[in-house]
Amino acid sequence: xxxxxxxxxxxxNSIKGNIIFxxxxxxxxxxxxxxxxxxxxxxxxxxxxxxxxxxxxxxxxLVFILPRRKRNGVYxxxxxxxxxxxxxxxxxxxxxxxxxxxxLVNQLEQLNDMGTNVSRSIxxxxxxxxxxxxxxxxxxxxxxxxANYFDRFQEENRLGEIGNALALGSALxxxxxxxxxxxxxxxxxxxxxxxxxxxxxxxxxxxxxxxVKNTFKPKVITLPEEEVxxxxxxLVEENxxxxxxxxxxxxxxxxxxxxxxxxxxxxxxxxxxxxxGPVTPFLNKLASEGLxxxxxxxxxxxxxxxxxxxxxxxxxxxxxxxxxxxxxxxREYVTLPKLLKxxxxxxxxxxxxxxxxxxxxxxxxxxxxxRFFSEKDYEVDEVIGLGLSDMSFFRQSIEKxxxxxxxxxxxxxxxxxxxxxxxxxxxxxxxxxxxxxxxxGTGIGNYLKSYRYADMALESFIKGLDEEGxxxxxxxxxxxxxxxxxxxxxxxxxxxxxxETGDYYTEEDPEYVEIDRVFRKKLNRTPFIIWSKxxxxxxxxxxxxxxxxxxxxxxxxFGVFNPYQLGKDILSxxxxxxxxxxxxxxxxxVYYLADNSQLYSLETGEKLEDEELLAMTEAVEDKILLxxxxxxxxxIQYYKGLLAKNNKNKQIEINSPIEDNxxxxxxxxxx
Ligand code: GP9
Ligand code: MN
Numbered sequence: 001x002x003x004x005x006x007x008x009x010x011x012x013n014s015i016k017g018n019i020i021f022x023x024x025x026x027x028x029x030x031x032x033x034x035x036x037x038x039x040x041x042x043x044x045x046x047x048x049x050x051x052x053x054x055x056x057x058x059x060x061x062l063v064f065i066l067p068r069r070k071r072n073g074v075y076x077x078x079x080x081x082x083x084x085x086x087x088x089x090x091x092x093x094x095x096x097x098x099x100x101x102x103x104l105v106n107q108l109e110q111l112n113d114m115g116t117n118v119s120r121s122i123x124x125x126x127x128x129x130x131x132x133x134x135x136x137x138x139x140x141x142x143x144x145x146x147a148n149y150f151d152r153f154q155e156e157n158r159l160g161e162i163g164n165a166l167a168l169g170s171a172l173x174x175x176x177x178x179x180x181x182x183x184x185x186x187x188x189x190x191x192x193x194x195x196x197x198x199x200x201x202x203x204x205x206x207x208x209x210x211x212v213k214n215t216f217k218p219k220v221i222t223l224p225e226e227e228v229x230x231x232x233x234x235l236v237e238e239n240x241x242x243x244x245x246x247x248x249x250x251x252x253x254x255x256x257x258x259x260x261x262x263x264x265x266x267x268x269x270x271x272x273x274x275x276x277g278p279v280t281p282f283l284n285k286l287a288s289e290g291l292x293x294x295x296x297x298x299x300x301x302x303x304x305x306x307x308x309x310x311x312x313x314x315x316x317x318x319x320x321x322x323x324x325x326x327x328x329x330x331r332e333y334v335t336l337p338k339l340l341k342x343x344x345x346x347x348x349x350x351x352x353x354x355x356x357x358x359x360x361x362x363x364x365x366x367x368x369x370x371r372f373f374s375e376k377d378y379e380v381d382e383v384i385g386l387g388l389s390d391m392s393f394f395r396q397s398i399e400k401x402x403x404x405x406x407x408x409x410x411x412x413x414x415x416x417x418x419x420x421x422x423x424x425x426x427x428x429x430x431x432x433x434x435x436x437x438x439x440x441g442t443g444i445g446n447y448l449k450s451y452r453y454a455d456m457a458l459e460s461f462i463k464g465l466d467e468e469g470x471x472x473x474x475x476x477x478x479x480x481x482x483x484x485x486x487x488x489x490x491x492x493x494x495x496x497x498x499x500e501t502g503d504y505y506t507e508e509d510p511e512y513v514e515i516d517r518v519f520r521k522k523l524n525r526t527p528f529i530i531w532s533k534x535x536x537x538x539x540x541x542x543x544x545x546x547x548x549x550x551x552x553x554x555x556x557x558f559g560v561f562n563p564y565q566l567g568k569d570i571l572s573x574x575x576x577x578x579x580x581x582x583x584x585x586x587x588x589x590v591y592y593l594a595d596n597s598q599l600y601s602l603e604t605g606e607k608l609e610d611e612e613l614l615a616m617t618e619a620v621e622d623k624i625l626l627x628x629x630x631x632x633x634x635x636i637q638y639y640k641g642l643l644a645k646n647n648k649n650k651q652i653e654i655n656s657p658i659e660d661n662x663x664x665x666x667x668x669x670x671x
Contacts, residue, residue: 019149021060023140024075027133028056031086032202034129039093040199040595048202051176055204057169064161069150072141079134082204087127089203094124095485096302098582099194099206102214103322104302176201183597189213192320192624193583195595225642231626232639236563243561244572250559252532254411256474257340257558258465260458261309261417265480267294267525269451272494276435279448282459283527286478288538290531293570295544295588298482298526301581305417306358308481308547313337313367315551315565317627320581324631325363332637336551337413338368339560346370346408350397351417352378352388369415373400385427385450390420390457398464405470416461421447421454423485432456438497444490471533477554479547480526491515491523518591518605521584530554544588545570546578564636566627577616585620592617 015022032052037043063074092100144150180188184200187193191213197206269279270287278284300307303323310318310325313335318324337347348371355361355374364372375388378396382389394416401414425446431453439445458478465471495513496505505512513519528550530537545553548567555561556569568576577587583594590613591600597617599608629635 019144020072020075020137020141023137024079024133025053025056025060027079027137028082028204029053031083031130031133032204035086035090035203036199038090038126039099040195042199042596045199047176047179047200048198048205050172051205052202054169054172054176055202055208057165057172061162061165061169064158064165067158068156076134076137076141079137080131083130083134085207086130086203090127090130091124097195098302099198099203101191101194101210101321103327190621190625192581193594196597199595228635228638229642231629232564232635235566235626239561239563239565242568242572243556244569246556246569246572248557248571250557251535252475252557253559254343254473255532255558256405256411256470257345257413257554258474258476259312259413259415260461260476260478261305261312261415262454262458262478262480262527263305263418263421264423264447264482264484265421265451265454265478265526266483266486266523267296267480267527268523269448270527272448274435274439274448275437276433279452280455282455282462283478283529286462286476286531287527287529287540289536290476290529290539291537291571292540293528293543293545294525294540295542296479296525296528297544297546297578297580297586298480298524299546299548299578299580300482303358304482306360306363307581308479309358309360309415309417310363310367311547312479312550315548315562315567316630317548317566317579317581317624319628319631320624323358325359328631329359329362329366331366331631331634332640333367334562334564334636335368336554336560336562337370337415339555339562340411340413340558341368341370343411343558343560345411345413346404347413347415348373348401348404349415349417350393350400351375352380352390352393352419353386371404373397384420384430384453385425386419386422388419389430390418390454391460393419394457394461395464398461398468398470401465401470402468418454418457420457421450421484425450425484438502439493442490442493444486444494447484447486466533473534475530475532475557477550478527478529478531479550480528482526483524486523488515488520491520514605516605517593518600518602521586521591521593522602530557541570543570543573543576544578544586545576546580548579549576564630566623577620579620579623581624583617583621583624585616592620 029049029052032048033043036048059078063071063078066074089099092098180200187196188201188209191197191210194206197209201209265280265283270284272279298308299311299317301318301320301323303310303318303325306323306325307318310316314333316333319328337345341347347369349360349364349369350373351357351360353375355372355376360372360374377400378388378393380388380392382392384390397414397416401412404412404414425443428446428449431449434449434452436445436448439448462471462476465474492504492515495515496511498505498509498511507514528545530553546567548565549570550567551562552565552567552569553571555565556571570576575588577585579585585592586602589602590608590610591602592598592614593600594617597614599610599613600606601608
């Protein structure tokens with residue numbers, strides 16, 4: 001009995017003696033719970049709670065070095081820093097459906113350049129909730145001070161405290177880690193399925209592992225030659241074998257190519273009718289006359305516009321732990337401009353914004369563009385939203401294109417990156433009147449007004465080109481670069497409006513359309529159109545396709561070929577799987593969400609259990625790794641070097657059949 005009483009008293013005393021510490025711990029754990037509730041929705045699960053406790057205990061073992069009276073400031077500091085970490089992650093998640101990572105630091109400049117417009121709309125007062133635990137902590141300390149609490153506990157056994165914190169923290173960590181599956185561990189190491197790691201282990205463990213990974217990441221891994229040969233010759237061989245003679249082969253050989261990187265253009269809006277008619281009548285006209293790929297998905301990561309530019313030009317996926325345009329400019333890429341230049345083309349790109357934005361000044365050169373026209377080459381005579389208006393940009397671009405055509409006397413590839421139709425779409429007063437009915441004054445209503453403007457600007461460009469005779473031997477390719485960050489509640493306004501009552505349907509109504517996660521993924525589709533004045537294709541292709549498939553499809557029509565492409569010529573296949581850099585994938589029946597490892601029916605949005613389809617996920621992850629590997633380790637250059645070496649050796653010694661095979665593949669690929 002005495003013993004129990006002593007243990008009980010000891011326990012109560014230690015709680016009494018550590019009120020500040022416990023308040024801080026509770027706040028930190030609470031913030032992690034709140035963050036998951038407000039983001040992934042995966043809240044009351046024991047693993048992240050226990051892991052958070054263990055991380056905070058391990059950190060506290062350092063605080064216990066200090067005498068107790070000096071610890072309060074450190075607790076407040078810790079609580080504040082971790083509160084800010086949660087708040088920042090909450091804001092980031094609202095836009096990117098993922099969590100912050102260290103490599104983003106390289107991108108801070110881009111966020112600044114985006115101006116106050118965007119940062120204002122990124123802020124959400126709910127982020128301040130994460131500072132509440134710090135306030136509670138400060139109030140608790142003050143009250144206890146008044147009650148002379150800190151004078152009562154003078155004695156402390158610091159070594160004992162450090163030992164206890166270390167022992168308990170490590171024990172809890174080991175306990176969680178023994179329950180992790182091999183998939184969990186591999187995701188923790190790869191780090192690109194960030195929502196999954198946060199769900200499973202909490203925000204703090206994720207942050208620590210991200211910092212560790214970034215700190216110890218070697219810049220370029222030296223891979224064994226055989227491995228590079230093996231992996232890349234597989235890819236090259238697969239690509240060579242996939243070449244099929246379809247009716248589109250070489251039809252555009254030698255024609256000028258105008259690529260329009262169409263900012264924030266989503267496919268759903270092409271079908272939407274406002275009281276003033278369709279939002280994109282001109283785009284719809286091009287779609288109905290040309291080849292219209294209606295199930296086209298961008299495959300960007302956090303580099304949004306720049307990632308889409310990268311993938312369109314290379315047929316590789318963007319890296320998923322940073323922005324390839326910023327950190328991997330010096331790698332060798334096989335690109336559409338480079339391939340066309342081998343056929344005598346001149347390649348240029350044009351954009352009305354500052355040329356350093358997304359590091360385009362540097363990266364467009366790496367992608368093979370001979371010339372990049374940016375803001376400094378334009379007269380900024382009309383500003384809407386982020387900068388030079390699309391109308392003015394297109395008008396001035398036609399002049400420049402005409403001059404280049406005359407100067408070069410060669411076929412050209414010109415990529416034009418639009419700017420006006422960009423989040424937050426709040427400069428609507430500058431557009432012509434466009435009645436969006438019940439959506440007036442909403443975010444999505446403003447988006448439709450802005451898209452209407454972009455459509456008119458596009459029309460002025462195509463007509464302007466035609467007037468100059470620049471369309472007579474030319475092809476226009478349009479791709480929407482990514483979705484427009486439309487919120488769920490705005491989609492509700494679009495899909496659940498009751499025309500008759502002027503009210504919104506609720507979940508109880510049979511007409512109610514549920515905007516679930518899969519539906520929203522489908523809404524992220526953007527238009528991809530190949531159009532030429534000389535051809536009446538009038539064809540819709542609904543095979544699912546991604547940005548990686550754009551290059552192979554276009555290249556086949558222009559008579560060029562990229563041996564290192566990850567995509568397919570979509571006009572040569574009946575089915576396809578689109579892989580996203582975060583591990584999600586989609587085919588014509590299902591959508592796989594990597595953050596919860598769940599398959600959904602594309603049609604109904606219902607969860608599906610299908611082991612065979614789930615097994616696809618491994619192949620998908622391999623593809624993502626391969627793409628990252630090619631970029632990070634400069635494998636194309638490495639492989640070409642090996643081939644050259646191989647070819648040289650061939651003249652003096654007899655090679656093994658395998659080497660022979662590889663070099664013949666490479667020779668074919670390079671020829
Ligand atoms: C900026 C523009 C916008 O020049 O391309 O980039 P985004 O925010 O769409 O990635
Ligand atoms: Mn963009």
